[in-house]
Structure formats: C-alpha cells, structure tokens
Amino acid sequence: MKNQSSTPNKSLKIKYANSQRLLETGNLSYEWAVRMMKIISKITEKYQRTKPLANFKLGFCLHITKETSVLVMAAKALGAQISICSANPLSVQPDIMEFLRYNEIEVFAKRDPSKIEFFENMIKLAKSNAHIITDDGGELHGIVHKRKIKGILAGTEQTTSGINRILSLKAKTGLNYPIIGVNNARSKHFFDNRYGTGQSTVYGLLKILGILIAGKHFVVCGYGWVGKGVSSCLRGLGARVTVTEVDPFKALEAYMDGFDVQRLEETLMKGDCFITCTGQRNVISRHDLEKLKNGVFLANAGHFDVEIDVDYLYAQNKQPIERRPYLESFDIKGKTINLIAKGRVINLVGVEGNSSEVMDLSFSNQLLSILYITKNYKNLAKDLHQVPTKIDEKVAQMALSSFGIKIDKLTKEQIEYHRQAFANF
Numbered sequence: 001m002k003n004q005s006s007t008p009n010k011s012l013k014i015k016y017a018n019s020q021r022l023l024e025t026g027n028l029s030y031e032w033a034v035r036m037m038k039i040i041s042k043i044t045e046k047y048q049r050t051k052p053l054a055n056f057k058l059g060f061c062l063h064i065t066k067e068t069s070v071l072v073m074a075a076k077a078l079g080a081q082i083s084i085c086s087a088n089p090l091s092v093q094p095d096i097m098e099f100l101r102y103n104e105i106e107v108f109a110k111r112d113p114s115k116i117e118f119f120e121n122m123i124k125l126a127k128s129n130a131h132i133i134t135d136d137g138g139e140l141h142g143i144v145h146k147r148k149i150k151g152i153l154a155g156t157e158q159t160t161s162g163i164n165r166i167l168s169l170k171a172k173t174g175l176n177y178p179i180i181g182v183n184n185a186r187s188k189h190f191f192d193n194r195y196g197t198g199q200s201t202v203y204g205l206l207k208i209l210g211i212l213i214a215g216k217h218f219v220v221c222g223y224g225w226v227g228k229g230v231s232s233c234l235r236g237l238g239a240r241v242t243v244t245e246v247d248p249f250k251a252l253e254a255y256m257d258g259f260d261v262q263r264l265e266e267t268l269m270k271g272d273c274f275i276t277c278t279g280q281r282n283v284i285s286r287h288d289l290e291k292l293k294n295g296v297f298l299a300n301a302g303h304f305d306v307e308i309d310v311d312y313l314y315a316q317n318k319q320p321i322e323r324r325p326y327l328e329s330f331d332i333k334g335k336t337i338n339l340i341a342k343g344r345v346i347n348l349v350g351v352e353g354n355s356s357e358v359m360d361l362s363f364s365n366q367l368l369s370i371l372y373i374t375k376n377y378k379n380l381a382k383d384l385h386q387v388p389t390k391i392d393e394k395v396a397q398m399a400l401s402s403f404g405i406k407i408d409k410l411t412k413e414q415i416e417y418h419r420q421a422f423a424n425f
C-alpha cells in the first residue's frame with residue numbers, strides 16, 4: 001500500500017537507509033571473498049551455462065558469512081533455488097543476510113536470536129521442501145529425521161561434530177537419506193580445521209581481548225585438527241602452550257611436536273587462557289572452573305557451546321560484567337573468570353570465521369559433492385559416505401593451481417614399481 005502522507009515516514013527512511021548500508025557492505029564483502037575463492041569461481045564458470053542444479057532446491061544450514069554467500073551465489077548461478085538458516089545463533093553477519101535476501105535467497109535467520117527463534121528457523125528450513133540439505137553441526141539432519149520430513153534426496157555435512165552426530169543418528173534410527181561427510185575430505189579438514197580455525201581462533205582472541213600473546217601460558221584442550229592449528233598459531237606468537245588430550249597417540253604427537261603435555265587438572269592453577277577444541281562436553285567442568293586462577297580467560301573453538309560448563313557460570317552470576325563485546329567476567333568464589341563469546345565458537349562469533357582461501361577448499365568440496373549427489377543419489381545407500389577421492393584430489397589440485405604451484409607426476413616406471421611392490425604382499 002502506498003504511503004498517503006506527503007511527509008516521508010522518518011522511521012521507515014532510517015530503516016531503509018540502514019538496510020541499504022548493510023546491503024552495500026554485504027555486496028563489498030561478497031566481492032572481496034569471491035576474489036579469494038578462486039576454486040569455487042572456476043567451478044561456477046565451468047557449469048553456469050548448463051545449469052546442472054536447475055531442478056533442485058537446496059537447503060543450507062551454515063554460518064552466514066561472506067564465504068557462505070559465495071557458495072550460495074555459486075549454487076544459484078548453477079540454477080538452484082536456495083533457502084538458508086544459520087548453524088549458530090551468533091555467527092550471522094547481518095550485511096551478508098541482507099545481501100542474500102536482495103539476491104532472492106530465502107533466509108531464515110537473525111543475529112543473536114532467542115533459543116526458540118533459532119530452532120524455529122531451523123525447522124522452517126527443514127520444511128522448505130529442499131531436495132538436498134547441507135548442514136554444519138548435524139542439528140538440521142537431526143530435526144529432519146526426528147520430524148520424519150519427506151522429499152530429501154541426500155545431504156552433506158560440514159564439520160567433525162556433525163559427522164559424529166550423524167554416526168549416532170545412524171546407530172540409533174538409521175539414516176533416511178545418504179549423506180556425504182564433507183568434513184572427512186582430506187582437502188577439507190587438513191586445511192580448514194587446522195590452518196583456518198587455528199588462525200581465526202587466535203584472531204578472535206586478539207580482537208576480543210587485545211592482549212599480548214607472547215609469554216602467556218595457554219592450555220589447548222584437544223590436539224585434533226583444530227587443536228593442532230590453534231597450538232601452532234599460538235606458539236608462532238610466542239605463547240607457552242600446554243596440550244591436554246585423552247587419546248595417547250594425539251598426546252604423543254603433541255609431545256613430539258614440541259608441546260608440553262599434561263593432565264587438565266595439573267594446568268588449572270597455571271594457565272592464563274584455556275581453549276577447548278575437542279567436540280566433547282564438559283571438558284572444563286564446574287569442578288575445574290572453581291580451581292582456575294584469578295583473571296583466567298576461557299574460550300571455545302569446538303562447534304557446540306558445551307565444552308565449557310557455561311551453565312554453571314551463569315547460575316553463579318546471573319548478571320556477569322560485560323567488560324568488552326563478547327567478554328563477560330564472572331565472580332566465582334572470589335576469583336574472576338573471563339568467558340569469551342559465551343563459550344560459543346570463538347572464531348565465528350568474535351570475528352568472521354575462517355579466511356576465504358581456506359573456505360574455498362571446503363565449499364568447493366561442498367559444491368562438487370552436491371553436483372555429485374544430483375547425478376548419483378539414486379545409487380547411494382542411506383548411509384554416511386566419503387567425498388569421492390576424485391573430487392577430493394581435484395580440489396587439492398585446483399588449490400595448488402590457484403596458488404600457482406605445479407607438482408610432479410609419477411613416471412610410468414614408478415607406477416609399475418608401485419604396482420609390483422603391492423603385488424608381492
């Protein structure tokens with residue numbers, strides 16, 4: 001309906017100006033990320049004429065960042081219809097949301113929603129009649145299975161914790177459709193989880209705290225892909241790093257990589273900053289929280305906000321002091337405990353997530369896996385599948401080319417030598 005009044009509505013004007021500004025920054029952020037994401041741009045170039053996704057509706061449950069907008073716009077250029085919701089309540093970049101909406105993507109998201117709003121948006125996505133769903137964390141796959149939502153041909157999963165959830169779903173009820181575990185591609189977790197999350201976690205710490213890393217004692221819980229990346233970035237900046245682990249092989253690896261390895265219990269009174277990177281719950285429990293030293297910082301780089309017992313902190317102090325954005329101080333038995341980003345994934349809440357170059361590898365795996373699904377879903381068992389090796393290797397090769405690197409190939413003689421060596425076993 002047209003505005004009948006001759007004087008413009010001031011509040012509408014301000015709202016319009018704000019969304020215009022968001023749209024402009026969203027567009028700039030998208031363009032910046034596209035420049036860095038050369039592999040996905042090449043894939044888009046290759047397929048955009050034939051539009052292989054023209055008959056498919058995609059549902060994405062991802063962190064709404066500039067890199068995600070590149071994946072979404074690539075899928076759109078290949079002909080897909082798309083809906084998206086956020087994989088984390090605090091990882092939504094409002095400018096990207098505005099940019100996606102402007103580009104006719106159905107967005108079910110809000111920055112910092114209530115718990116109910118967050119899950120309502122996921123349910124909306126689950127009911128959006130998507131043929132293929134791409135999840136980050138396995139929560140959407142869980143909802144779709146619990147509500148027995150029909151019409152989904154197949155799915156993909158982005159992260160380690162999501163793969164673990166899918167495996168437990170498979171054991172409990174079986175899967176209703178095939179899922180490709182994109183996280184398990186070597187060209188994904190070797191790089192995104194390690195180099196990407198390592199750097200962006202430390203960037204999150206620097207941005208939120210602005211502290212000097214050199215000389216501080218950090219305790220990194222978990223020496224998987226994320227833990228390795230975080231530990232090595234911290235060491236690079238001069239931190240003293242202690243690793244805690246439950247897996248003897250990973251603990252040994254950390255030790256041989258030159259890190260101090262101890263039981264968590266031994267570190268509680270010493271660490272200046274603890275970072276959980278395990279995908280497990282209650283890694284820093286309420287009993288541990290009470291033993292930490294005064295002024296300690298706590299952060300989490302794992303997918304879910306269950307690694308530190310934040311419920312205990314909020315139960316003790318209903319209104320913690322918000323010292324800086326995403327930094328809350330709690331008084332626990334006379335000691336100050338500083339919690340970063342509410343114990344949610346620090347690199348996606350405090351900063352913009354992993355850098356575009358590394359997300360290029362992850363999201364190229366996603367896009368190629370989606371294309372693979374459109375051709376093969378009828379022949380895929382309702383199970384968790386690996387990214388086909390051909391796709392995984394292609395992404396690694398394309399990444400090398402994007403960095404201008406060429407590598408050697410096995411000679412015919414070497415291939416034959418390898419074949420014969422195996423034949424003798």
Ligand SMILES: NC(=O)c1ccc[n+]([C@@H]2O[C@H](COP(=O)([O-])OP(=O)(O)OC[C@H]3O[C@@H](n4cnc5c(N)ncnc54)[C@H](O)[C@@H]3O)[C@@H](O)[C@H]2O)c1
Pocket residue numbers: 159160161162189192193197221222223224225226227244245246247250277278279280283301302303304345346347348354
């Ligand atoms: N923040 C991000 O951008 C990002 C990126 C990738 C993965 N992730 C998430 O990070 C988490 C870790 O991922 P990953 O790929 O490193 O997994 P991983 O399986 O490679 O590593 C997890 C490690 O934690 C160890 N661990 C488990 N429980 C422990 C405990 N109580 N104490 C100490 N160590 C313990 C395990 O032994 C394992 O070595 C997952 O939740 C994953 O989804 C986050």
